[in-house]
Amino acid sequence: MKYANFLYNLSLINKKIMTQKTQEILDAIIDAARSELPNNPNLTKEAFHKIKNDVYKGYDIPKPFPSIRILERYDERVAAGEFEEDDVIRRLFRKRGVRSLSGVTVISLLTKFWGCPGKCVYCPTFEGLPKSYIPHEPAVMRAELNKFDPVLQIQNRLRALEVTWHKIEKNDVRIIGGTWSFYPKQYQEDFIKWIYDAFNSYEDMKPHIEKTDYAHDRFASFKLREWFKMYESKTFEEAVERNALTPQRVIGMAIETRPDWITPEEIVRLRRYGVTRVEIGYQTTDDAINELNKRGHGNQESTAATKMLKDAGFKVVAHMMPNLMGATPDGDIESMKECFENQLFRPDELKIYPMMVTDKAELTEIWRNWGFEAYDDETLIDLMCELEMLIPEYVRINRTYRDIPASEILHGSTLSNLRQLVEDKLVEQGRVMTDIRSREIKDKSNNPADAVLRTLKYEASDGIEYFMTYEDPEDRTIFSLLRLRIPSSIVNPNSQQTFEMTTDDAKSQEENRDPDRVLLPSIPDYLPELQWAALIREIHTFGDQMSIGQKGKKFGQHIGFGKKLIAEAERLASEHEWVSKMAVIAGVWVQQYYEKRGYQLEGTYMTKEIS
Numbered sequence: 360m361k362y363a364n365f366l367y368n369l370s371l372i373n374k375k376i377m378t379q380k381t382q383e384i385l386d387a388i389i390d391a392a393r394s395e396l397p398n399n400p401n402l403t404k405e406a407f408h409k410i411k412n413d414v415y416k417g418y419d420i421p422k423p424f425p426s427i428r429i430l431e432r433y434d435e436r437v438a439a440g441e442f443e444e445d446d447v448i449r450r451l452f453r454k455r456g457v458r459s460l461s462g463v464t465v466i467s468l469l470t471k472f473w474g475c476p477g478k479c480v481y482c483p484t485f486e487g488l489p490k491s492y493i494p495h496e497p498a499v500m501r502a503e504l505n506k507f508d509p510v511l512q513i514q515n516r517l518r519a520l521e522v523t524w525h526k527i528e529k530n531d532v533r534i535i536g537g538t539w540s541f542y543p544k545q546y547q548e549d550f551i552k553w554i555y556d557a558f559n560s561y562e563d564m565k566p567h568i569e570k571t572d573y574a575h576d577r578f579a580s581f582k583l584r585e586w587f588k589m590y591e592s593k594t595f596e597e598a599v600e601r602n603a604l605t606p607q608r609v610i611g612m613a614i615e616t617r618p619d620w621i622t623p624e625e626i627v628r629l630r631r632y633g634v635t636r637v638e639i640g641y642q643t644t645d646d647a648i649n650e651l652n653k654r655g656h657g658n659q660e661s662t663a664a665t666k667m668l669k670d671a672g673f674k675v676v677a678h679m680m681p682n683l684m685g686a687t688p689d690g691d692i693e694s695m696k697e698c699f700e701n702q703l704f705r706p707d708e709l710k711i712y713p714m715m716v717t718d719k720a721e722l723t724e725i726w727r728n729w730g731f732e733a734y735d736d737e738t739l740i741d742l743m744c745e746l747e748m749l750i751p752e753y754v755r756i757n758r759t760y761r762d763i764p765a766s767e768i769l770h771g772s773t774l775s776n777l778r779q780l781v782e783d784k785l786v787e788q789g790r791v792m793t794d795i796r797s798r799e800i801k802d803k804s805n806n807p808a809d810a811v812l813r814t815l816k817y818e819a820s821d822g823i824e825y826f827m828t829y830e831d832p833e834d835r836t837i838f839s840l841l842r843l844r845i846p847s848s849i850v851n852p853n854s855q856q857t858f859e860m861t862t863d864d865a866k867s868q869e870e871n872r873d874p875d876r877v878l879l880p881s882i883p884d885y886l887p888e889l890q891w892a893a894l895i896r897e898i899h900t901f902g903d904q905m906s907i908g909q910k911g912k913k914f915g916q917h918i919g920f921g922k923k924l925i926a927e928a929e930r931l932a933s934e935h936e937w938v939s940k941m942a943v944i945a946g947v948w949v950q951q952y953y954e955k956r957g958y959q960l961e962g963t964y965m966t967k968e969i970s
Contacts, residue, residue, distance in 0.1 A: 391413070433448065470546075555599055633963075642654055662704060679746075681711065707755070708754060803836060839920035889964065
């Protein structure tokens with residue numbers, strides 16, 4: 360018994376010594392970083408890693424401490440009043456800092472499976488998962504661990520981001536899971552309402568979110584105590600109104616759908632939900648290839664949906680798929696050229712998903728019967744180099760590879776670092792990409808004081824677009840951007856056709872769509888607040904996310920770029936004879952931003968009369 364007590368006391372002493380040693384090492388890292396700042400105010404992650412390694416060399420530890428341990432110790436010392444919190448230190452210490460460097464927090468939510476109207480040969484259908492989604496995809500695993508509940512998905516994600524020192528006040532919500540427009544309308548309504556309520560109640564719920572002890576769990580690091588009940592708004596409108604007053608706000612929202620399911624009714628519903636960005640799958644601009652792959656629509660529907668969405672102020676994200684069945688590398692290049700040379704397309708953002716064969720798809724059996732052959736890696740890398748060089752400067756390439764584990768890919772490339780391989784090869788070739796993502800400020804040290812205004816005017820979807828940027832004149836790094844649209848109904852006021860709305864969406868979808876002619880409705884027929892209005896479709900200042908109301912210093916946000924871009928947009932819009940007002944598609948928090956600049960809420964847009 361005495362020996363057992365001795366061992367127990369010895370273990371406590373050793374634990375106390377280890378705790379003191381750990382604290383000593385953490386403090387040494389923190390103090391070394393803080394002492395370096397006066398001499399190096401733009402201290403980089405790489406320099407900070409060197410500081411950590413220099414500290415570790417003086418101690419005998421089996422492996423470096425995780426970033427979260429350094430963060431926790433830093434917070435303890437700030438709370439104890441040893442020093443004030445520093446934004447530069449925050450950027451250095453936090454985990455995966457890139458998540459905050461676009462100025463917003465992206466929250467992806469996966470819906471339940473509700474079927475799909477499409478019959479695409481390449482889309483897998485796994486039991487219990489939305490069409491096209493694969494088991495063991497990170498997004499799928501997070502959703503399954505949270506029972507596909509949007510509240511749990513949001514609470515989990517916010518807490519995980521917050522404890523790793525990411526700002527969570529400006530949230531860009533992305534709803535994924537197939538053809539949103541096909542889902543039951545009541546499920547849509549409830550899902551969106553739960554999203555707003557989850558953000559609205561986060562501060563109340565946070566004390567009841569417990570850390571799990573699952574060492575194997577990569578995603579669900581936190582769980583909500585089951586007995587705690589979130590406050591639920593009585594109506595959808597109440598949930599939206601509350602979000603304007605809560606610390607965690609929805610500044611933008613995106614959904615995925617098919618071009619042939621974009622109707623005026625759908626646009627009105629999406630605006631009521633607060634959606635500002637719509638992802639649609641072109642897949643290819645070769646109608647024959649889309650038909651061979653049983654896509655169910657062609658260019659006619661894709662261009663009509665793109666035009667309708669832009670004229671309602673939405674940002675359009677197109678999906679393109681090289682290596683579809685029947686495609687060739689040369690054909691894929693021509694398809695991408697068409698996407699940007701033909702003004703009827705010209706989306707704002709792009710996702711490129713090279714074809715890969717998975718289980719549970721019609722293409723699976725076609726491949727097994729030698730009916731499909733994917734490009735080899737060398738061919739794919741060369742093709743992607745050519746495709747990425749075709750992307751204009753007004754477009755952001757969001758993705759170039761589907762995040763599917765190699766174990767789930769039966770045939771096709773398993774290069775999860777495809778984007779990096781392609782960009783490295785372009786550098787070797789001396790070719791420079793100019794798309795938005797390649798030029799964002801992120802954590803670069805460009806000085807915002809050097810920024811100059813640059814405006815690109817181009818035709819798109821029968822309207823006129825102004826792509827305005829504040830950028831560094833030397834390397835064209837973007838600090839801030841604005842998209843201004845003069846819609847087709849103003850550019851060609853006599854070319855629009857009237858679309859008579861019905862109350863039955865499904866009936867409208869099937870009966871009003873002529874297979875030989877796509878109706879292009881005049882915006883005022885279903886969004887009267889946009890009559891004679893120029894549209895601000897996007898305004899975005901990049902750099903480290905700043906808190907709402909926080910005064911900007913050196914990282915880009917809150918130092919006046921937005922105000923200057925709005926003023927210039929109003930000036931450009933007023934030069935068009937038929938424009939009499941400005942309209943802004945805006946998330947809840949952004950509405951308050953525009954109120955300070957003379958705009959008021961009209962319908963679901965912020966509008967302002969201009970001369």
